[in-house]
Amino acid sequence: MSPWLPQSQEPVSLRQLFPAASFVGCADIRITDICEDSTRCKPRTMFAALPGTRCQGTAFVADAVNRGAGSVLVERPLPDVSVPQCVVQNVRAAYSYLCEALHEYPSQRLKTVGVTGTNGKTTTTYLVRSILKSAGHPTGMIGTIEYDDGIEQKPAQLTTPDSATLASSLSRMVHNRQTHVAMELSSHALDQGRAAGTQLDVAVVTNVTHDHFDYHRDSQAYAEAKSRIFDQCKPGATIVLNADDPSSQAFQARLAGRKVVTYGMRPNANVTAEVLEHSLHGTRFRVHVGTDSQMFWTSLIGPHNVSNCLAAIVATSTFGLSLREISAGIERLDVVPGRLERVVHDRDFHLFVDYAHTPDALTHAIETLKPHTAGKLICVFGAGGDRDQSKRPLLGRAATEADVAIITSDNPRSEDPASIIQDVAAGVTNARCEYHTETNRRAAIELATSLATSGDTILIAGKGHERFQEIKGERYPFDDREVVQNILPFRLPQPQPVLDRMSA
Template sequence: MSRIPPLEGLRTSGFRLQVKSLWPEAYSPKPASPSRPRQGGHDVPAHNPHSPVSLKALLPHAQFVGDDDVLVAHATERSEMVSPGSLFAAIPGTQRNGEDFARDAVLRGAEALLLSRELPDLSVPQCLVPDVRRAFALLCDALAGHPSQTLKVAGVTGTNGKTTTTWLIRSILRAAGHPTGVLGTIEYSDGSRHERAGLTTPDSQVLSNWLASMVASGTTHAAMELSSHALDQGRACGTQIDVAIVTNVTQDHFDYHQNFETYLTAKTRIAEHLKPDGVLVLNADDAGSSAIAQRVDLGGRIVTFGIDHEADVTATIVKESTAGTQFVLGCGEGAEPVLIPMIGRHNVANAAAAAAAAYHFGVPLKTIALGIELLPAVPGRLERVNAGQPFDVFVDFAHTEDALRRCVSNLRQLCSKRVIVVFGAGGDRDRSKRPKMAQAVLGADLIVVTSDNPRTEDPQRILEDILAGFALSFPPLHVEPNRKAAIAWTLAEAHPGDCVLIAGKGHETEQIIGTQRFPFDDREVVRTAWRDVGRPAFRRTGVAPTA
């Protein structure tokens, strides 16, 4: 089995990754339909049976131009969605400022503007605030009737584990007889209606409308993911939560937050959304999550969970295998055995976090254990793919150093033979984490580096950033820029008893190359490729860098 030389050696020997196309002709997919909306929920009806909202009352420190108050019945941040009589909120973006679209909004019928500065050439009433995004979030919440005040809401943030924890909370609350909605990375649901998600935390108007839809449909509880971006931007201002969970805080999104301190500060802001009797749930086993306790003033309203450290809610692992995990869940004086099909210590920690939330909602411990067991799997979270192959294949969303290390470590303990990892890194995202991701998978027996979602970044540069992390390690390595070909090669290379981890995309059903979205589902690729694994093109040829 050949080994890749250090990156410097690759350069001096003339080795260079040539990425002419990520899609060889045999694997060339067709672009997904461009007409499908990128953010779910825009067609959710705005539940607004309430009186128009007074901006003077809602935003008492705002300044007004052209009138001493503005009454709002409908608002939007998208100029193309303006209807006569609307208010247009000019929110600054990463590439364009909403002010650039204010004139278009007025021409479309906007009768008022929400701005950070006066636009004197537009003769409509203007409400001026320091932070338009946060003010707009408050307005959306008010127009929707403040739905979070009616609902029992659990908000979850953290570098990893948000989706699994919210799905576990929903499963537990349903087992207790509480209709529950969920908003997160995979889907938006009001308890009866479901839609594929566009963002981990939807924009302010979509968020408020979904919460209002929950109230209207008789849903009593909600579990929602709150990303660091959403918390930092104030996207959920006005939304109040009963339980705030921080699963863990490690490195991610430094392209946006720049460093760990500002990233941790953003995560800490979840506590600002707590209702007066709400509780903050922290991970006793994670330094980042635990550090938040020193940054907030909540008195005794902090609950901890953990596996290795003393905590209010504990999980003691009894048995682990690739078929599932058995543990004892403890809370107060009670303890209940739990058997789940999910694998990995991190999923046990997620279950303990969900249990802490449910316990605060008054769910008995026995029902909590039942609700955890009733969740068979979370899409793309160490999800087992069975295509008839004589080895285990797991697809996971792991795209951070910490998540990759946890997945590899868990499989290392459970797998009787080799652990094989397929992974890449997203384009137009934090470059500094790429070599660290490489270091995180060094516990594997065979590493396959490929593309993830390169977006508009040069795929060759992404691969070279990853390879820099292997420069001093000499791991058994295969480089294949085409993700579909990389998965097929890996399946042909795997032996009975091996464990294959395909990381990075998880539940996603598209791959973003340039500005186009192509249909791509790691799970379906595994099933298709396994049927073809007997073809000559997929015979084992040894491990070597692919140029």
């Protein structure tokens, strides 16, 4: 299952782990290995027949048994299966619990911070890691951009990996003597129980806005998926909610008796902040916790990043860190890859790359940059194919708050890029915004740079840190930052004027 599975470990008893389960062909099943891919089964492996969106794992039971699987994990008894069966109510959740058990429960040996939300997950986890490491706590991370076990950093394949990879990653952190972990939990992973066995000391919900309705159907189902993070909390865990987000009120109503701490820019939150000064080079703000307060400085820009800082402040304060220690950790983080990341060049306009691919995130990015733009704000963006089509016109509407909008391809996947662009353009309602369409993303970026003059700002949104473009089932190398550097002359970054850190 994993090179980090202890070889001397006693087999896990499914009867003990799942006392409500039914067993076919046996009284108990004891395993040392489990997998969800029938082609990887070997003698005595348990095969987990996971339900899928396109096909069911039960269709591969025969193949798993033929390859040597000694038992199967299913949601209903299967006829004509020659090996013992463990029948559980939810195979995905049970699989996650088993992966944790086989790795000797790593999440129980770490201090864990889980972050979910439509926007801000990645930035918040980067902030949490920076704060904890700055305070002397070795901290791993699992998220959209990378998996960091404390020694090795690998590019992420999914925001929240499959259950086996997740348990293995946490086990490596324990082995590498990490004490804490900051991890993103996507709505898909929560809905599927992919991380059900992972126990949290802190659960953070940044916000719940429009996204993933192709999977979750509607806002209610989406919010319900996010709320499943609360089921993974350890006894006495802290739940952190954004008081500025309307969804937090609904969540709080169901959390009576739990330890809930709220944050926000409004005075009704437990932890609040006021922005004192901001520019395209950083933000200075004051945080209030009861009668205590502390000045903070961050190189991250925009009010939404102050909100992300507040989420990280509350999360890390639960481990006994002072506001001064937390402030040092926030200041230590210079940039989050692809999150309003500045691309340095020799022209006299600003250029930022951002991952914003939801209407809310795109609105925040534009609202952050526009007040600091002396000339035009030019936005290059698109929408992903084979994903939530209902947000496409909303993205168009959000982008036209810029002065110039260039609608282009994102990751069209199996869809026709021109058709996606047409859906997005249907949301363009601001007559004051000049807008263009260009299916070729590189050409769209070239158009933006040709239109930009002194004092302008270009925002290239949608892909952020991604280094590929997915078209017709193939992934082609494409990094917005590298494309810009190929188009425009590039120089090494020069010292930039920043807000007075000493005054903070």
